[in-house]
Amino acid sequence: MLDQRRLPDEEVELECRSAAEVAEAIRTLAVRGAPAIGIAAAYGYALAVARGEDLEAAAATLAAARPTAVNLAWALREVQAADDPAGRARELHRQEVERCRKMSVHAAALLDPGTRALTHCNTGGLATGGYGTALGALRAAHEQGRLDHVWVDETRPLLQGARLTAWELHALGIPHAVIVDAAAGALMAAGEVDCVLVGADRIAANGDTANKVGTYSLAVLAAHHGLPFYVVAPTSTIDRETLSGEAIVIEERAPEEVTARSPARNPAFDVTPAELVTAIVTEAGVHRAPYSESLPRTMEVVR
Numbered sequence: 018m019l020d021q022r023r024l025p026d027e028e029v030e031l032e033c034r035s036a037a038e039v040a041e042a043i044r045t046l047a048v049r050g051a052p053a054i055g056i057a058a059a060y061g062y063a064l065a066v067a068r069g070e071d072l073e074a075a076a077a078t079l080a081a082a083r084p085t086a087v088n089l090a091w092a093l094r095e096v097q098a099a100d101d102p103a104g105r106a107r108e109l110h111r112q113e114v115e116r117c118r119k120m121s122v123h124a125a126a127l128l129d130p131g132t133r134a135l136t137h138c139n140t141g142g143l144a145t146g147g148y149g150t151a152l153g154a155l156r157a158a159h160e161q162g163r164l165d166h167v168w169v170d171e172t173r174p175l176l177q178g179a180r181l182t183a184w185e186l187h188a189l190g191i192p193h194a195v196i197v198d199a200a201a202g203a204l205m206a207a208g209e210v211d212c213v214l215v216g217a218d219r220i221a222a223n224g225d226t227a228n229k230v231g232t233y234s235l236a237v238l239a240a241h242h243g244l245p246f247y248v249v250a251p252t253s254t255i256d257r258e259t260l261s262g263e264a265i266v267i268e269e270r271a272p273e274e275v276t277a278r279s280p281a282r283n284p285a286f287d288v289t290p291a292e293l294v295t296a297i298v299t300e301a302g303v304h305r306a307p308y309s310e311s312l313p314r315t316m317e318v319v320r
């Protein structure tokens with residue numbers, strides 16, 4: 018896999034030779050983004066099968082690598098139930114990219130020509146195994162001539178926006194500028210933002226959405242300024258077992274990622290209440306509130 022910790026300075030591949038090495042790559046963010054974590058875990062499990070590892074231990078190690086993205090547990094269940102785990106892992110990878118392309122078409126249609134969008138973290142091909150969710154939608158909108166500009170939150174503390182999203186947008190030739198996370202409100206107030214598009218790590222049955230820390234603040238700001246706030250994510254990110262955002266486990270990462278100089282706290286995700294989400298866009302289409310009714314219908318379409 019491409020080692021995302023080294024981007025954008027170096028494009029270096031990381032070779033994982035056991036499920037434990039894949040779990041370590043997930044834990045340390047060499048691979049990150051909810052769908053990509055699921056795909057990596059699926060390949061990790063297939064690797065464990067091929068090497069004759071203890072499969073229960075391998076699955077447990079992979080499942081424990083990161084807690085918030087539901088795609089990890091979902092993808093593991095899929096490969097564990099398969100007769101051919103390697104084949105199922107490849108299929109999952111292909112299907113996630115296909116889902117991205119479909120949801121991107123649905124989401125791009127929501128944007129008016131000339132849109133200046135704001136996005137947070139990285140939701141592109143790097144985060145999904147190919148194409149992207151919110152960033153995929155921006156890519157499709159750009160191809161259709163609907164997108165003027167992307168404001169890229171740098172995404173403190175690990176800079177997935179400044180390092181990864183900016184790198185992907187540059188490669189795609191999409192006009193963009195990196196901003197500090199705290200600048201979003203002022204840009205909205207100045208009338209320089211038309212909408213916000215983000216991805217998700219877990220969407221509860223009622224539409225509450227966990228995503229990279231800072232997403233909730235953006236949703237509050239968008240509501241205050243009357244701007245649409247769209248969540249773009251595959252159905253593999255919807256967790257019907259989790260009834261509301263309160264039950265979502267939020268990953269706490271090492272305080273040193275924030276600062277080593279002072280005591281620090283480092284929650285990696287936050288939860289945006291469904292009432293602040295204008296629409297959730299999946300491969301099945303555009304879903305509106307009440308999400309407890311529209312999301313189950315989504316799952317029926319794709320199963």
Ligand code: MRU
Nearest residue numbers: 049050051138140144216217229
């Ligand atoms: O900590 P990360 O980089 O894995 O966080 C990723 C995000 O928050 C993404 O927005 C989310 O996983 C969706 S990726 C399509």
